[in-house]
Amino acid sequence: MNTNYNHSFRLPAEWEPQSGVILIWPHEDTDWHPYLEEITEVYLQLADAITRYEALLITARDSEMVSSLLKERLTEEQIKRVTLFTCDNNDTWARDVAPISLISNKASEGGSQPLHLLDFCFNGWGEKFAAEKDNRINRQLYETGLLQGVLENHKDFVLEGGSIESDGRRTLFTTTSCLMAPHRNQPLTQEEIDKRMRLLFPNVERIVWLDHGQLAGDDTDGHIDTIVRIAPNDTLLYIGCDDEKDEHYEDFQLLEGQLKQLRTLEGRPYRLLRLPMPDAIYDDGERLPATHANFLIINGAVLVPTYNQPEKDKAALNTIQEAFPDRKVIGIDSRTIIRQHGSIHCLTMQLPQNG
Template identity: 85%
Template sequence: MNTNENHSFRLPAEWEPQSGIILIWPHEDTDWRPYLNEITEVYLQMADAITRFEPLLITVRDTEKVHSLLAERLTEGQIKRVTLFACDNNDTWARDVAPISLVSDKEPKGSLQALRLLDFCFNGWGEKFAAEKDNRINRQLYEAGLLQGVLENHKDFVLEGGSIESDGDRTLFTTTGCLMAPHRNQPLTQEGIDKRLRLFFPNVERVVWLDYGQLAGDDTDGHIDTIVRVAPNHTLLYIGCDDKEDEHYEDFRLLEEQLKQLRTIDGAPYRLLRLPMPDAIYDNGERLPATHANFLIINGAVLVPTYNQPEKDKVALDIIQEAFPDREVIGIDSRTIIRQHGSIHCLTMQLPLNG
C-alpha cells in the first residue's frame, strides 16, 4: 500500500498533454567542443521541430548568441514559444537533470498545486562525470518562476529520468543494470529501491525490472529509454537484434524473451513492436550506442533518432508511426549526438500540462 502524502499525484505517460520541453544548450566548455557546430545544428533542428507543436524552455550560457541562432532558423511564431534562461551547466542531458513531474487529477486544473516537480540527485551516472552545475539547474529555474508547480527536494536519492518509463497508470519500468549499478543508491537493495520508487510515484503499484539489453558504449549502465519504450494501448517498443555475430545478439534475445513473458497489471500480454538494431557505428574504434528507441514524444509528434541507414531508419520510423498513428513522426539525424553516448530523448525533458 502506498502511504505517500501526495497520494493524489501520478507520474504521467510521456504521450499525455505537455506544457513544454526543456533543453540544455551545448557550449565550448562542454564535451561537445570538438564538434560544437555539428551539435548546434542538431539542436536547431530539434528546436524547430518542437516549437511547431509546443513551447520550449532552454537553459543557455550565452542567451544573445542562442537567440540569434534561433531567430535565423525559426518563424516569428516559433520564437515566441521559446524561453531562454541564462544558466551554467556541466553537460546537456536534460532527461537526467530536469525534474520528474507528477500531475494531480484532483487539484484544480491550472493551479500550482496540480504539479509536483521531483528534484532528484544526478551524479553523472554513478560518479563518472562532474555534475555539480547540472544539479543546481532545477532550483535556479524554479526560483526564476520558469517551472510551474511545487519543487520537491529529493537530492538524497539518485534517479535519472532516462532510467524509468511510465505507462501513466500503475506500472513503472526500469532496468536492474542501471538502478543497481555502483555509486547510485547503495546500500539499498533492489527491494528497497523498488519501495522508494513506489513512494515517490504514488500511482505506481508495481515496478517491472528488466534484466537484459545493455547497449555497447552506453555511459548510463543501461537506461531503459535506449532499449524499451512504452506507448498507448499496452504497447512496448523494443530493440531487437537479428545478427548472431553482433555482440548484442544474446543479451537482446534474452530481453525479447523477458518482454514476451510480461503481462499488464490486468493480466494481458503486451503488444510488442520490434525496432531494428542499427548497424554498428564507431568513433575512434569505440562502438556508439545507436538506438531508434531513444525517441521523444511531444504534442502532436514524435522525434526519432536516425543514423543515415535508410533501410533501418525507415523501418524504425514506420513502426513508431504504427505505435503513434495520430502523431507526425519526424526523423532527426543523431549521428553527432551518439558521439557523446546519448540521443534525442536523453537531451530533452517534457513538462506535463496541469490544466
C-alpha cells in the same frame, strides 16, 4: 527528503498533453567542443521541430548567442514559444537533470493543479562525470519562476529520467543494470529501491525490472529509454537483434524473451513492436550506442533518431508510426548526438500540462 507523499498525484505517460520541453544548450566547455558546430545544428533542428507543436524552455550559458541563432532559424510565431534562461552547465543531458513531474489525478474535476517537480540527485551516472553545475539548474529555474509547480527536494536519492518509463497508470519500467549500478544509491537493496520509488510515484503499484538489453558504449549503465519504450494501448516498442555475430545478440534475445513473458496488471500480454538494431557505428574504435528507441514524444509528433541507414531508419519510423498513428513521426539525424553516447530523448525533458 520530502515525506509528504500526496496520493492525488501521479507520474504521467510521456504521450499525455505537455506544456513544453526543456533543452540544455551545448557550449565550448562541454564535451561537445570538438564538434560544437555540428551539435548546434542538431539543437536548432530540435528547437525548430519542438516549437512547431509546443513551448520550449532553454537553459544556456550564453543565452544572447542562442537567441541570435534561433532568430535566424525559427519563425516569429515559433520564437514566441521559446523561453531562454542564462545559467552554466557541465553537460546537456536534460532527461537526467531536469525534474520529473507529477500531475494531479483530480485535474479532470476542474481547476488548475500545480505540478509536483521532483528534483533528484544527478551524479554523472554513478560519479563518472562532473555534475555539480547541472545539479543546480532545477533550483535556479524554480527560484526565477520558470518552473511552475512545487519543487520537491529529493537530492538524497539518485534517479535519472532516462532510467524509468511510465504507462501513466500503475506500472513503471526500469532496468536492474542501471538502478543497481555502483555509486547510485548503495547500500540500498533492489527491494528497498523498489519501495522508495513506489512512495515517490504514488500511483505506481508495480515496477517491472528488466534484466537484459544493455547497449555497447552506453555511459548510463543501461537506461530503459535506449531499449524499451511504452506507448498507448499496452504497447512496448523494443530493440531486437537478429545478427548472431553482433555482440548484442545474446543479451537482446534474452530481453525479447523477458518481454514476451510480461503481462499487464490485468493479466494480458503486451503488444510488442520490434525496432531494428542499427548497424554498428564506431568513433575512434569505440562502438556508439545507436538506438531508434530514444525518441521524444511531444504534442502531435514523435522525434525519432536516425543514423543514415535508410532501410533500418525507415523500418523504425514506420514501426513508431504504428504505435503513434495520431502523431507525425519526424526523423532527426542523430549521428552527432551519439558521439557523446546519447540521443534525442536523452537531450530533452518534457513538462506535462498541469491540469
